[in-house]
Amino acid sequence: MSDAVTIEVGLGARAYQIRIGKGLVAKAGSEIAALKPGARTAIVTDENVASRHLETLTQGLAEASIAATPIILPAGEKTKSYAMLERVVEGLIAAKLERNDLVIAFGGGVIGDLAGFAAGIARRGMPFVQMPTSLLAQVDSSVGGKTGINSPQGKNLVGLFNQPKLVLADTDVLDTLSLREFRAGYAEVAKYGLIDRPDFFTWLEKNWREVFAGGAARTEAIAQSCRAKADVVARDEFETGDRALLNLGHTFGHALEAATAYDSSRLVHGEGVAIGMALAHRFSSRLNLASPDDAARVEAHLQAVGLPYRISDIPGSLPPAEKLFEYITQDKKVTRGALTFILTRGIGQSFIAKDVPQSEVLAFLKDNLAE
Amino acid sequence: MSDAVTIEVGLGARAYQIRIGKGLVAKAGSEIAALKPGARTAIVTDENVASRHLETLTQGLAEASIAATPIILPAGEKTKSYAMLERVVEGLIAAKLERNDLVIAFGGGVIGDLAGFAAGIARRGMPFVQMPTSLLAQVDSSVGGKTGINSPQGKNLVGLFNQPKLVLADTDVLDTLSLREFRAGYAEVAKYGLIDRPDFFTWLEKNWREVFAGGAARTEAIAQSCRAKADVVARDEFETGDRALLNLGHTFGHALEAATAYDSSRLVHGEGVAIGMALAHRFSSRLNLASPDDAARVEAHLQAVGLPYRISDIPGSLPPAEKLFEYITQDKKVTRGALTFILTRGIGQSFIAKDVPQSEVLAFLKDNLAE
Numbered sequence: 109m110s111d112a113v114t115i116e117v118g119l120g121a122r123a124y125q126i127r128i129g130k131g132l133v134a135k136a137g138s139e140i141a142a143l144k145p146g147a148r149t150a151i152v153t154d155e156n157v158a159s160r161h162l163e164t165l166t167q168g169l170a171e172a173s174i175a176a177t178p179i180i181l182p183a184g185e186k187t188k189s190y191a192m193l194e195r196v197v198e199g200l201i202a203a204k205l206e207r208n209d210l211v212i213a214f215g216g217g218v219i220g221d222l223a224g225f226a227a228g229i230a231r232r233g234m235p236f237v238q239m240p241t242s243l244l245a246q247v248d249s250s251v252g253g254k255t256g257i258n259s260p261q262g263k264n265l266v267g268l269f270n271q272p273k274l275v276l277a278d279t280d281v282l283d284t285l286s287l288r289e290f291r292a293g294y295a296e297v298a299k300y301g302l303i304d305r306p307d308f309f310t311w312l313e314k315n316w317r318e319v320f321a322g323g324a325a326r327t328e329a330i331a332q333s334c335r336a337k338a339d340v341v342a343r344d345e346f347e348t349g350d351r352a353l354l355n356l357g358h359t360f361g362h363a364l365e366a367a368t369a370y371d372s373s374r375l376v377h378g379e380g381v382a383i384g385m386a387l388a389h390r391f392s393s394r395l396n397l398a399s400p401d402d403a404a405r406v407e408a409h410l411q412a413v414g415l416p417y418r419i420s421d422i423p424g425s426l427p428p429a430e431k432l433f434e435y436i437t438q439d440k441k442v443t444r445g446a447l448t449f450i451l452t453r454g455i456g457q458s459f460i461a462k463d464v465p466q467s468e469v470l471a472f473l474k475d476n477l478a479e
Numbered sequence: 480m481s482d483a484v485t486i487e488v489g490l491g492a493r494a495y496q497i498r499i500g501k502g503l504v505a506k507a508g509s510e511i512a513a514l515k516p517g518a519r520t521a522i523v524t525d526e527n528v529a530s531r532h533l534e535t536l537t538q539g540l541a542e543a544s545i546a547a548t549p550i551i552l553p554a555g556e557k558t559k560s561y562a563m564l565e566r567v568v569e570g571l572i573a574a575k576l577e578r579n580d581l582v583i584a585f586g587g588g589v590i591g592d593l594a595g596f597a598a599g600i601a602r603r604g605m606p607f608v609q610m611p612t613s614l615l616a617q618v619d620s621s622v623g624g625k626t627g628i629n630s631p632q633g634k635n636l637v638g639l640f641n642q643p644k645l646v647l648a649d650t651d652v653l654d655t656l657s658l659r660e661f662r663a664g665y666a667e668v669a670k671y672g673l674i675d676r677p678d679f680f681t682w683l684e685k686n687w688r689e690v691f692a693g694g695a696a697r698t699e700a701i702a703q704s705c706r707a708k709a710d711v712v713a714r715d716e717f718e719t720g721d722r723a724l725l726n727l728g729h730t731f732g733h734a735l736e737a738a739t740a741y742d743s744s745r746l747v748h749g750e751g752v753a754i755g756m757a758l759a760h761r762f763s764s765r766l767n768l769a770s771p772d773d774a775a776r777v778e779a780h781l782q783a784v785g786l787p788y789r790i791s792d793i794p795g796s797l798p799p800a801e802k803l804f805e806y807i808t809q810d811k812k813v814t815r816g817a818l819t820f821i822l823t824r825g826i827g828q829s830f831i832a833k834d835v836p837q838s839e840v841l842a843f844l845k846d847n848l849a850e
Contacts, residue, residue, distance in 0.1 A: 190565045201632050229600075232627060232638045233717075256603060261572050267603045268639075346604075 111324065113331040117251065117338040119345060122271045126251060126334050128327055132278035133164050133239065136212075137172030140237065143274055144210050148175045150203045152196055152223035153214040154183040157241050160284050165214060165239070176212070177203040185370055187218050188257040190266075196226035200234065207231050210273075216242035217249035217377075221267070224255030228270035238275040242285060243293025244378055246277040247300075247333035248354075252341040262438060263362065263370075269346055277334075279327050290320065291415050292378025295357075295385070297329050298409065300336035302385060303353050306456030308332050309409075316413050349460075356450040356458050357384030363435035364419070367427050375422055382410050386417040388458075391472050392451045402454045419476050429473040436469065482695070484702040488622065488709040490716060493642045497622060497705050499698055503649035504535050504610065507583075508543030511608065514645055515581050519546045521574045523567055523594035524585040525554040528612050531655050536585060536610070547583070548574040556741055558589050559628040561637075567597035571605065578602050581644075587613035588620035588748075592638070595626030599641035609646040613656060614664025615749055617648040618671075618704035623712040623725075633809060634733065634741075640717055648705075650697050661691065662786050663749025666728075666756070668700050669780065671707035673756060674724050677827030679703050680780075687784050720831075727821040727829050728755030734806035735790070738798050745794055746787075753781050757788040759829075762843050763822045773825045790847050800844040807840065 112129030127139065140149065149169065153162060158180045169176045179199040181187050200211060211234055213223035220238050227236035238250035256267020282290060294316070301309025318325030337354065344351040361377070361384030368374040389403035410417040419426065426432070437447065447469070451461040483500030498510065511520065520540065524533060529551045540547045550570040552558050571582060582605055584594035591609050598607035611621035627638020653661060665687070672680025689696030708725065715722040732748070732755030739745045760774035781788040790797065797803070808818065818840070822832040 190561065194561045197637055198630060198632065201630055201636055225600075229596075229627075229637050229639060231636060232625070232640055254603070256600075259569060259572055261569065265572055265602060266568055266600050268600060269603055 111327060113327060115331060115334050115338055117271075118342040119271060122253075122345075124271060124273055124275070126275040126277065126338070128246070128277045128279060128330050128334065130278070130280050130327075132276045133161055133281060134168045136165055136239065136276055137168040137170070137174055139274065139276060140169065140174060140210065140212075141172040143237070144208070144235065147208060147210045148177075148203075148205060149210045149212050150177045150179055150200050150205055151212045151214050152179045152181070152199075152219060152226070154181050154187065154216075154219055156183045157215045157219070161241065161281060162214070165212075177205075179203075181219070181222075183218075185218055185258070185372070188222050190257060192222060193226055193257050196222060197230045200226060200230040205230070205234060207234055209234060211236040212239055213237070213250075213272075214239045214241065215245070216240065217245045220245050220250050221255050221264070222257060224253075224270050224272065225257060225267050228255060228268045233270075235273045236270075238272040240275065240277055241281045243282055243290050243330075244296055245293075246279075246282070246330050247293060248296045248337065250275050250277070251334055251337045253345065263365075275334075277330060279322065279330060282326070283322060287414070288376070291413060292376045292382075294319070294413055295378040295382040295410070295415055297333050299354075299356055299381065299385060300333045301456060302389075302406065302452070303336070303356050303458045304456050305332070305336060306454075308336075309455055313409055316409075320413075352448065352460050353450060353458055356452075357381040357386075357388055359436055359449055360384035360387040363432050364422065366435040366438075367432055368422060368424070374424055375416075379416050382415040383417055383419060383421065386410060387419075387472075387476065388450060389452055390476075391449075391469075392453070394472060395451070395468065398452050398454045398457075402452070405455060418479065420479050426477065429470060429477050432473050432477070433466075433470050437466075482698060484698060486702060486705050486709055488642075489713040490642060493624075493716075495642060495644055495646065497646040497648065497709070499617070499648045499650060499701050499705065501649070501651045501698075503647045504532055504652060505539045507536055507610065507647055508539035508541070508545055510645065510647060511540065511545060511581065511583075512543040514608070515579070515606065518579060518581045519574075519576060520581045520583050521548045521550055521571050521576055522583045522585050523550045523552070523570075523590060523597070525552050525558065525587075525590055527554045528586045528590070532612065532652060533585070536583075548576075550574075552590070552593075554589075556589055556629070556743070559593055561628060563593060564597055564628050567593060568601045571597060571601040576601070576605060578605055580605060582607035583610055584608070584621075584643075585610045585612065586616070587611065588616045591616050591621050592626050592635070593628060595624075595641050595643065596628060596638050599626060599639045604641075606644045607641075609643040611646070611648055612652045614653055614661050614701075615667055616664075617650075617653070617701050618664060619667045619708065621646050621648070622705055622708045624716065634736075646705075648701060650693070650701060653697070654693060658785075659747070662784060663747045663753075665690070665784055666749040666753040666781070666786055668704050670725075670727055670752065670756060671704045672827060673760075673777065673823070674707070674727050674829045675827050676703070676707055679707070680826055684780055687780075691784075723819065723831050724821060724829055727823075728752040728757075728759055730807055730820055731755035731758040734803050735793065737806040737809075738803055739793060739795070750787050753786040754788055754790060754792065757781060758790075758843075758847065759821060760823055761847075762820075762840075763824070765843060766822070766839065769823050769825045769828070773823070776826065789850065791850055797848065800841060800848050803844050803848070804837075804841050808837075
């Protein structure tokens with residue numbers, strides 16, 4: 109019996125499927141054999157994922173007679189670098205993979221972003237499959253084709269729009285995540301409800317414990333999230349409009365990540381997004397765009413699942429508001445100098461606000477830091 | 480009065496124009512202002528081109544009120560490296576260019592390949608304009624969207640298919656090239672006649688002196704070459720079929736370049752292609768595919784313009800045939816291990832030959848080295 113759910117990402121010639129379900133790592137061999145008969149593969153992964161799951165994957169591939177060369181990298185955000193990009197690309201070439209072969213990105217967001225980028229430039233482009241192993245990667249980074257590395261000048265400033273040929277999200281693998289990692293991914297799940305699916309947010313308020321526990325509710329939450337993301341990406345693949353909605357919570361979140369020097373012991377990406385979403389709702393209420401009740405509801409839910417939601421929830425000291433504001437203006441979602449924010453008129457009513465007054469943002473940050 | 484010729488590269492949403500004519504460097508400002516009103520630019524170039532032509536370009540841009548940040552790199556093939564790619568990408572980000580701004584690749588093939596690749600990955604893709612300053616770049620590398628760098632494991636193994644928004648080929652600039660550089664580029668001009676334009680080859684046999692001298696015949700030869708390349712690229716943008724015809728002379732040529740360790744004092748790319756084309760014709764005649772008269776005609780023309788056409792024309796000693804053969808099988812134009820060559824049935828009758836017997840290639844190389 110298979111409870112796998114399949115979602116279509118409608119991108120014309122670049123369309124692909126997302127498969128979500130239990131035991132998909134072990135079943136990857138037959139999926140990949142069906143996708144690209146005769147192709148050889150390289151598995152790009154990190155040390156943590158390799159020690160837990162690589163054997164299951166390579167065994168499944170071997171049973172389907174698929175050759176696989178593993179390329180194992182250090183875990184962590186620092187791996188999204190020029191040096192590691194070179195290492196992966198050279199590894200793919202050394203493995204004698206050709207343009208008809210296949211790269212498998214097997215890991216969290218760091219591995220997916222890096223391997224997808226490397227696949228896009230090795231021999232001017234090889235097809236790749238995303239096998240996300242973190243909740244964050246399953247509901248966000250593995251879908252939509254954004255790939256890349258970090259620049260010393262900022263995160264994700266170098267990369268490609270490069271769509272995978274298939275996404276295989278094994279929901280069982282998530283049981284090996286730490287609770288903190290799972291929660292961080294959950295922030296992006298809640299985000300889809302807050303952007304434009306109020307019923308999904310209400311469902312999460314009732315069912316989040318089952319999502320954390322695993323089983324059908326988890327598969328359902330991931331599927332809803334992927335559907336939401338696929339819809340936005342199909343409308344705006346290259347982020348010239350609507351796709352920016354996916355950045356709800358990210359402008360504040362990125363600034364907080366930068367302010368904590370990307371120290372994951374203090375703040376990981378999903379936690380930054382959780383605080384960022386709470387701030388976006390509070391800021392919207394301060395600008396009289398939304399009711400304060402909605403901001404309170406968002407905060408209550410984040411608190412219930414154990415996510416941080418206030419700047420003061422971050423351990424250690426933070427720079428002054430002026431510095432945080434500087435990080436915000438350095439964010440890449442700036443069009444010809446104008447400040448763009450994702451704000452909201454209520455739960456599930458987010459919108460892209462351009463020309464947000466800089467003085468309001470600064471005053472808001474000052475109040476939140478003083479809290 | 481303008482004698483500029485315009486050629487359309489028909490690639491649907493990625494279509495663009497190639498403009499060929501005198502004085503286009505000075506006129507680039509108005510061209511670029513018309514292409515992307517309000518865009519800021521970065522000019523990627525090398526030290527040689529910068530010292531000769533950068534002032535003319537920046538002055539023309541300034542007259543059209545276009546801001547330009549120069550990024551000046553060392554000249555030479557070694558610049559097509561990971562390290563220089565990083566330098567250009569970081570330079571584009573530091574120049575605060577955004578996704579609507581413009582990268583200008585101003586130089587020969589090395590600069591065009593590198594800058595086009597960097598433009599494709601900085602902020603996940605910025606538009607770029609090719610301003611080729613060598614004959615080789617004007618008739619070959621600036622058209623068709625192949626961009627990239629070299630891997631320690633082989634040339635051009637890392638990169639993107641990334642089409643420019645415009646190509647501006649100033650034919651006057653070619654007068655600053657050395658005769659040897661001009662000749663090397665001319666090999667690629669002759670190639671288009673040999674692939675599928677026998678009348679063009681006949682025209683070149685009569686008019687090559689005027690092409691070298693400059694004026695209308697030069698513009699005509701470059702325009703014919705660009706038209707020929709644009710036709711092939713429009714048919715097969717991502718090189719899944721016909722586009723491989725453009726590799727006429729390149730399989731032998733690349734092997735010879737590798738055998739001379741890419742030492743430009745011994746052999747430059749266009750010279751390798753010239754010898755490679757002569758070899759492809761001779762090999763085709765040996766396989767009874769073409770008349771030996773055609774091979775003799777090709778050799779006579781290459782000799783007339785002063786290009787090498789025999790392996791023995793390369794100064795210094797070469798490795799044995801077995802080693803040359805090894806370089807050939809390492810060439811990236813290998814599909815699942817099968818040897819693919821561009822062979823010919825006569826002048827202007829090239830075709831893609833798959834499964835060429837490896838023993839024939841080796842025997843042919845042995846005979847040619849013994850010559």
